[in-house]
Amino acid sequence: MKTQVTGLLAGAALSALTVSPLWAQELVIFWAEWDPANFLQELVLDYEDETGIVVTVETTPWSDFQTKAFTEFNARGSAYDMIVGDSQWLGAASEGGHYVDLTDFFAQHNVGEIMAPATVKYYAEYPGNSGKFWAIPAEGDAVGWSYRKDWFEDPAEMSAFNAKYGYDLAPPETWAQLLDIAEFFHRPDEDRYGVAIYTDNSYDAMVMGVENAIFSYGGELGDFESYEVDGILNSAENAQALEDYKRLYGYTPPGWAKSFFVENNQAITENLTAMSMNYFAFFPALLNEATNPNAKSTGFFANPAGPTGAQHAALGGQGISVISYSENQEASMKFLEWFIQPEVQQRWADLGGYTAHAETLSSDAFRNATPYNEAFYQTMFKVKDFWAVPEFAELLTAANQRLYPFIVGDEGTAQETLDLLADDWKKTFEKYGRSQ
Amino acid sequence: MADLVMTSLDPNSRAAARGWSDLTIRNLFIIPTIAFLIIFNIFPLLYSLGYSFTDFRASTNAPANWIGLQNYKELLNDDFIWRNFTITAKYVIISVAGQVIVGFGLAMLLNRAIPFKGLITTLLLLPMMLSMAVVGLFWKLLYDPSFGIINYALGLGKFEWLADPDMALFAIAITDIWMWSPFVMLLSLAGLSAVPQHLYEAAEIDRAGPFYTFFRITLPLVLPILMIAIIFRTMEAFKTFDLAFIMASQPTTELISIRLYKMAFLEWQTGKSSAFAYIVLIMVVGITNIYVKYLNKVKER
Numbered sequence: 001m002k003t004q005v006t007g008l009l010a011g012a013a014l015s016a017l018t019v020s021p022l023w024a025q026e027l028v029i030f031w032a033e034w035d036p037a038n039f040l041q042e043l044v045l046d047y048e049d050e051t052g053i054v055v056t057v058e059t060t061p062w063s064d065f066q067t068k069a070f071t072e073f074n075a076r077g078s079a080y081d082m083i084v085g086d087s088q089w090l091g092a093a094s095e096g097g098h099y100v101d102l103t104d105f106f107a108q109h110n111v112g113e114i115m116a117p118a119t120v121k122y123y124a125e126y127p128g129n130s131g132k133f134w135a136i137p138a139e140g141d142a143v144g145w146s147y148r149k150d151w152f153e154d155p156a157e158m159s160a161f162n163a164k165y166g167y168d169l170a171p172p173e174t175w176a177q178l179l180d181i182a183e184f185f186h187r188p189d190e191d192r193y194g195v196a197i198y199t200d201n202s203y204d205a206m207v208m209g210v211e212n213a214i215f216s217y218g219g220e221l222g223d224f225e226s227y228e229v230d231g232i233l234n235s236a237e238n239a240q241a242l243e244d245y246k247r248l249y250g251y252t253p254p255g256w257a258k259s260f261f262v263e264n265n266q267a268i269t270e271n272l273t274a275m276s277m278n279y280f281a282f283f284p285a286l287l288n289e290a291t292n293p294n295a296k297s298t299g300f301f302a303n304p305a306g307p308t309g310a311q312h313a314a315l316g317g318q319g320i321s322v323i324s325y326s327e328n329q330e331a332s333m334k335f336l337e338w339f340i341q342p343e344v345q346q347r348w349a350d351l352g353g354y355t356a357h358a359e360t361l362s363s364d365a366f367r368n369a370t371p372y373n374e375a376f377y378q379t380m381f382k383v384k385d386f387w388a389v390p391e392f393a394e395l396l397t398a399a400n401q402r403l404y405p406f407i408v409g410d411e412g413t414a415q416e417t418l419d420l421l422a423d424d425w426k427k428t429f430e431k432y433g434r435s436q
Numbered sequence: 437m438a439d440l441v442m443t444s445l446d447p448n449s450r451a452a453a454r455g456w457s458d459l460t461i462r463n464l465f466i467i468p469t470i471a472f473l474i475i476f477n478i479f480p481l482l483y484s485l486g487y488s489f490t491d492f493r494a495s496t497n498a499p500a501n502w503i504g505l506q507n508y509k510e511l512l513n514d515d516f517i518w519r520n521f522t523i524t525a526k527y528v529i530i531s532v533a534g535q536v537i538v539g540f541g542l543a544m545l546l547n548r549a550i551p552f553k554g555l556i557t558t559l560l561l562l563p564m565m566l567s568m569a570v571v572g573l574f575w576k577l578l579y580d581p582s583f584g585i586i587n588y589a590l591g592l593g594k595f596e597w598l599a600d601p602d603m604a605l606f607a608i609a610i611t612d613i614w615m616w617s618p619f620v621m622l623l624s625l626a627g628l629s630a631v632p633q634h635l636y637e638a639a640e641i642d643r644a645g646p647f648y649t650f651f652r653i654t655l656p657l658v659l660p661i662l663m664i665a666i667i668f669r670t671m672e673a674f675k676t677f678d679l680a681f682i683m684a685s686q687p688t689t690e691l692i693s694i695r696l697y698k699m700a701f702l703e704w705q706t707g708k709s710s711a712f713a714y715i716v717l718i719m720v721v722g723i724t725n726i727y728v729k730y731l732n733k734v735k736e737r
Contacts (some may be wrong), residue, residue, distance in 0.1 A: 067701045067702065073702075092496070092704070095497075096495050099495045143525055178656055254581040254594040255581040393703040396702075397703060405687055408601065409687070
């Protein structure tokens with residue numbers, strides 16, 4: 001009995017020592033479960049070699065990443081020291097006091113200059129143009145497209161396409177061409193379909209998909225400074241963009257009503273569609289012959305331009321923030337100092353991470369490293385994002401409730417849908433006192 | 437009150453041998469239970485009632501402001517919330533009715549001397565023992581339009597069970613019926629085997645037809661126990677989350693519990709979702725009360 005008590009005391013003393021910041025030998029980074037998190041785990045092994053501090057990347061599936069992260073924040077939990085959080089969370093996490101203010105860190109290390117401008121704007125700054133920073137851009141990401149090169153380059157298909165549409169079959173440069181090609185390859189009797197797009201309405205998947213159309217058609221979600229949405233969200237170009245997104249849904253495989261990144265990669269690996277929308281972060285899996293039998297004949301292109309020539313894409317990706325409740329804030333800051341060094345960013349890119357480091361990103365070595373890096377580089381200067389206000393989830397819910405029945409259920413018109421959504425968003429902004 | 441219903445301790449029991457009094461045993465067993473209930477059920481219940489009158493959001497540091505009945509007013513005036521209630525009512529009716537018909541039918545079939553009766557009953561109970569999440573995932577595969585076995589077996593081609601907004605709720609209800617009919621069957625079987633055989637013999641002597649026998653003898657005698665099954669299944673169906681959440685994301689399958697989850701843990705509208713939870717609680721209590729009243733009436737007969 002006595003030895004048991006002594007053992008318990010020793011154990012308690014040991015755990016008390018390990019959580020004390022003076023003895024911090026371990027840092028925990030929380031992220032979603034996907035390939036980039038594995039790359040990051042590999043990268044931080046170097047940090048362990050250099051400093052002896054063990055860094056662990058803890059992950060959870062995407063579907064409950066937001067819930068789990070905010071549950072931990074709300075409980076003021078210190079289980080994680082840093083988090084690679086979604087760009088939309090900036091408002092909620094900064095106003096809620098969950099993130100450590102990194103404005104001084106930015107000034108001290110010139111982070112605003114060394115990272116690509118779009119990544120600083122969307123992954124780090126909140127509110128927009130305030131000069132207050134909450135995260136270090138870590139994983140750049142945006143939506144791009146993959147396509148079946150073998151289908152596109154088949155001479156019979158090429159001549160049939162040219163005869164029907166009057167121009168050559170090639171990766172689309174405009175949304176009009178994208179629609180033509182999707183229509184052309186949509187052959188349900190042959191078990192071949194035109195295109196795979198995002199339709200999952202549980203978080204931001206479908207909204208991101210629609211954003212690709214809206215931004216390239218020259219539209220906006222609203223005025224991010226005055227919170228005005230009426231006349232902007234429900235503009236004529238946005239209605240056209242939504243209408244065309246719904247047309248694309250008509251060219252998807254059967255049962256394509258709850259699809260996100262997994263299904264959209266499957267569309268290519270399972271020979272289902274000619275083209276597929278997805279985040280660049282999921283493209284390495286398409287080049288890997290172990291996960292994609294069509295790896296050799298898979299090509300990539302950036303989100304095409306809209307009718308006005310505008311070309312943009314929806315932003316994915318995340319910045320890395322220090323959590324206010326961490327007991328190892330100082331050690332976390334030291335880690336971030338290490339992370340933003342050019343050599344580390346180069347190694348991050350080599351491992352497969354999408355660096356946001358401007359110099360690494362624009363180097364020829366990076367742009368030629370994979371078939372999609374060039375498209376990624378081009379896209380990262382044209383990205384736009386969703387609202388990052390604390391009530392972003394309510395805005396997403398309203399968007400899902402309005403857009404999904406129109407796209408999948410064929411209810412109402414595009415203009416009606418956007419008018420109703422603009423009204424919902426206006427009410428939400430009024431509720432939180434953002435707009436007059 | 438507690439002293440009145442308490443029976444005295446058996447002098448030969450182990451507790452008596454240890455010299456424990458009735459009072460000690462009461463304190464030992466009842467007090468921890470009551471403490472547990474108060475800490476984990478009653479306290480959060482009252483605490484969330486308080487929150488339901490505020491604009492509190494757990495995700496921010498802002499203090500909660502008292503806003504009176506605003507949350508309740510907003511929720512009851514929200515068309516989307518009413519749609520969630522309509523969907524839930526539809527789901528409860530379809531799935532409970534289906535379970536009663538299938539479950540009671542199976543019980544009738546099994547309520548006779550057949551070979552391997554025990555084995556068949558056990559096998560029929562299997563779906564009930566599986567995890568909801570697993571059932572949802574594999575029925576999603578069964579329903580798949582491209583390679584699902586259901587379309588193949590029924591020759592339906594590429595019929596979209598879960599992507600079709602009108603069909604998805606039925607598809608989920610079918611899965612629920614598959615999973616929980618055995619539960620109704622089990623209770624019905626207990627009820628059926630308790631029907632005295634001499635009643636059937638008497639009916640036969642009086643030359644009563646099978647329908648007359650069923651509606652005048654079988655059903656009235658099984659009804660009390662069947663009602664218990666229906667109460668359980670209604671309450672469960674009312675709060676279904678996992679099956680619908682895993683199988684489809686159609687707005688036509690967004691049951692109240694899914695909407696509540698999103699409001700509470702994705703949007704972090706803690707105050708409003710507490711109010712929502714209270715509305716749901718009041719409805720469940722109301723519906724259960726109607727059932728219980730009816731059950732008592734049935735028993736009196």
